[in-house]
Structure formats: C-alpha cells, structure tokens
Amino acid sequence: MSGHERERPTTPSGPADPAWEAELRAGLEAEGGEGSVEPELEIARLLVHAARVETFDDAAAAKLWTDIERGIAPVPFWRRRWFTVSAPAALAAAAAVILVLAIGKSPKPGAEGGVASSADLLEQQFELLAPAARSEVTRTVEAERAELRGDLVALAITQGTSRTHGGAP
Amino acid sequence: MKSRVLTLVIGFVLGAGSMLVGLAQAGKLAPSRPDALVALAQTVEVEHRRVDLLLERGDVAGAIGVLEAQRKQPWLGRDEGGDVAVELRHDLYGRLVRLRLDHPDVDPQGTDALLQIVAEGLGNDYRDVDTNPFTARLVAMRGEILETLDRDDDALGAYEEALEMNRTLLERELGSEP
Numbered sequence: 001m002s003g004h005e006r007e008r009p010t011t012p013s014g015p016a017d018p019a020w021e022a023e024l025r026a027g028l029e030a031e032g033g034e035g036s037v038e039p040e041l042e043i044a045r046l047l048v049h050a051a052r053v054e055t056f057d058d059a060a061a062a063k064l065w066t067d068i069e070r071g072i073a074p075v076p077f078w079r080r081r082w083f084t085v086s087a088p089a090a091l092a093a094a095a096a097v098i099l100v101l102a103i104g105k106s107p108k109p110g111a112e113g114g115v116a117s118s119a120d121l122l123e124q125q126f127e128l129l130a131p132a133a134r135s136e137v138t139r140t141v142e143a144e145r146a147e148l149r150g151d152l153v154a155l156a157i158t159q160g161t162s163r164t165h166g167g168a169p
Numbered sequence: 170m171k172s173r174v175l176t177l178v179i180g181f182v183l184g185a186g187s188m189l190v191g192l193a194q195a196g197k198l199a200p201s202r203p204d205a206l207v208a209l210a211q212t213v214e215v216e217h218r219r220v221d222l223l224l225e226r227g228d229v230a231g232a233i234g235v236l237e238a239q240r241k242q243p244w245l246g247r248d249e250g251g252d253v254a255v256e257l258r259h260d261l262y263g264r265l266v267r268l269r270l271d272h273p274d275v276d277p278q279g280t281d282a283l284l285q286i287v288a289e290g291l292g293n294d295y296r297d298v299d300t301n302p303f304t305a306r307l308v309a310m311r312g313e314i315l316e317t318l319d320r321d322d323d324a325l326g327a328y329e330e331a332l333e334m335n336r337t338l339l340e341r342e343l344g345s346e347p
Contacts, residue, residue: 118328119316122309125335126263129302132342133256140253141210144203 020044197299200251209245213257220264229272236265240286247292252299255292259303262290266310280314287311300341305334 021041028037077083200206216239223232239261245254266286269278278286287307295304312327 118332119309119313122306122328122331122335125339126302126306126309129335129338129342130306133302133338134260137210137253137256137260140197141207144200145207148204148207 018048197252198247198297200245200249200254202245202249205245206250206254209250209254210257212242213239213261216261217264229268230275233265233268233272233276236261236268240265240289247294247298252301255295255298256301256303258292259290259295259298259301259307262286263303263306263310266290266307266314270310270313280318283314284311287314300334300337302335302338305331305338308334 021044024037024041028035078087216235220232220235223229223235244250244258247255250257266283269275269283269286287310290307291304291311295308298304308327309331312324312331315321315324315327
C-alpha cells in the first residue's frame with residue numbers, strides 16, 4: 001500500500017511556484033517598493049501549502065496512531081500521582097484500624113476471652129463434681145425417707161401396743 | 170417381754186438412723202418437713218429421667234417443656250426442705266438454663282428472660298446454702314448470660330463466685346478443707 005496522497009493541480013507560473021513570490025517582490029522593488037503585498041503573499045503561501053503533495057504512508061500512520069493511543073490511553077492507577085500519595089496514607093490508616101480492632105477484641109485480663117474460658121472451665125468442673133453431689137443428695141433423701149419410715153413403723157407399733165394393752169375395757 | 174425387746178430394737182435403729190442423717194447433713198440445714206422433701210426429690214428424679222429420655226430421642230423442645238413445667242411447680246423453701254431442697258431446685262434450673270443456652274433456636278427466650286430464670290432458680294438465699302456444684306453452675310450460667318449482654322464486670326463477678334464455690338468443693342473432695 002502506498003499510503004494516502006493528496007495532490008492538488010498547480011500552475012508553474014502561479015503562486016504555487018516558489019519563483020512566483022521572488023518575481024513578485026522583485027517587481028515590487030522595481031516599482032519603488034510602495035504598497036504591501038503581504039496579505040496576498042500569505043494567501044499565496046496557504047495555497048502553495050495546500051497544493052503541496054503530502055505523503056502519508058503506513059509508517060507515518062502507525063506512528064500517528066501510536067501517539068494518539070499513548071495520548072488517550074488511561075494511565076494505570078498505580079502510576080497516577082494521587083495513588084502514590086494516598087496509598088501509603090490508606091495503608092497506614094488500615095493498619096491503625098486493624099490494630100485498634102485487634103486491641104478491642106483481645107481478651108481483657110479476666111474478662112471477655114477470660115470469661116468465655118471460665119465458662120468452659122466451670123462447666124467441666126460441674127461435670128466433675130455433679131455425680132458425687134447427686135449421690136450425696138440421694139443419700140440424704142434416702143436417709144430422710146428411712147427416718148420417716150421408721151417414724152411410721154414406730155407410730156404403728158405404738159398404736160398397736162396401746163390398742164393391745166390399753167384398748168380393752 | 171417380746172414387745173419390750175422389739176421396742177428396744179426399734180429405738181436403737183431409729184437412733185442409729187438419726188445419727189446417720191445428722192452425719193450426712195453435717196453443715197447443711199436440715200429440712201423441717203422431711204416428708205415434703207422426700208416427695209419433692211422423688212418428683213424431681215422422675216422428671217430428670219424423663220428429660221434424659223427426651224434428650225436421647227433428640228427432643229430438646231420436649232425436654233425444655235418438661236423442665237419449664239417443673240419450674241412452675243411450687244418449690245419447697247430452704248426453711249421447709251433444707252439445703253437439699255434448694256440444691257434440687259438449682260440442679261433442675263441449671264439443666265433448664267443449660268439447654269436454653271445450648272439451643273437458643275428452640276422456643277427462643279431473650280437474655281433478660283434467661284436472667285430472670287436464673288434469678289428465680291437461685292432465689293435470694295443461695296449464698297446461705299451449703300456449697301454445692303448445682304448452685305455454682307447456676308451462678309456460672311448467670312455469668313454466661315451477662316457476658317452476652319456485654320456486662321463484663323458483672324459476668325466476671327459471677328464467674329469468680331462460681332469458681333470460688335468449686336474451689337471449696339474440690340478442696341473438700343481432696344480432704345484438704347481448712
């Protein structure tokens with residue numbers, strides 16, 4: 001591919017010809033140098049520039065697109081200025097928050113974590129002590145029951161004895 | 170003659186029985202209504218067995234229901250049933266609160282309600298009762314509930330009280346009670 005070309009027709013004797021301006025100035029000086037042809041020259045230069053053949057090959061296009069892509073491509077956030085400033089500050093803040101939370105949740109001596117472990121310890125102690133205590137309660141109740149039974153038997157005997165010995169007229 | 174011997178034997182047996190009861194209750198307040206205590210102990214034992222069976226079947230709600238029903242029964246006071254009656258109450262309430270704490274999704278109760286159950290079970294005179302593990306457990310569970318309310322200082326106090334009770338009991342078990 002030969003690239004993009006733009007060609008405008010020029011007339012060698014016209015303003016597109018570089019000699020045209022030299023001839024114009026020479027003629028002006030020959031006539032005494034009065035007046036100004038600068039506006040006309042500017043127009044002439046513009047026409048010359050527009051008429052000039054411009055080549056726009058693949059390499060130039062690629063370079064152009066590379067420049068454009070470089071210009072419009074977003075900069076990675078880690079290379080942006082705000083990140084380089086704010087990232088260390090954010091890291092420091094996060095570390096401070098974690099530290100505060102860690103301190104807040106760390107077991108206070110004899111509290112929170114200590115309390116939880118105390119609960120487990122107490123439950124274990126209960127499991128250890130409860131059987132003997134239940135046996136003691138049972139023994140006590142059985143003793144009370146035996147005493148009651150004895151009282152009832154004694155009462156029955158006493159009543160039976162009194163009936164036997166003192167009930168008859 | 171025969172009846173005199175029989176009366177002597179019965180008197181001896183009753184005396185020995187009274188001595189054994191006295192030894193068994195050394196340091197404990199004896200019941201003024203032993204008949205009521207015996208009846209209460211029988212009832213509580215039967216209900217504990219029923220709870221055991223329900224828990225074996227995985228019926229936690231049923232077990233809690235049985236214990237709640239027992240909670241509503243009139244309990245003997247310490248003056249009537251002695252320390253043993255209070256220990257029986259603390260044991261049953263402790264089991265109820267333990268189940269409620271371990272299964273908060275079964276018939277859910279708020280922490281205030283749980284604290285109320287514990288206070289009701291402990292009563293006002295639990296510190297007068299001879300040291301026993303049932304009271305210690307109930308006090309410990311009060312600490313556990315207070316902990317969930319973030320009342321750390323109160324929880325710590327309850328745990329220390331329970332630990333002190335258990336320390337006394339362990340010393341007794343080891344025979345090194347001062």
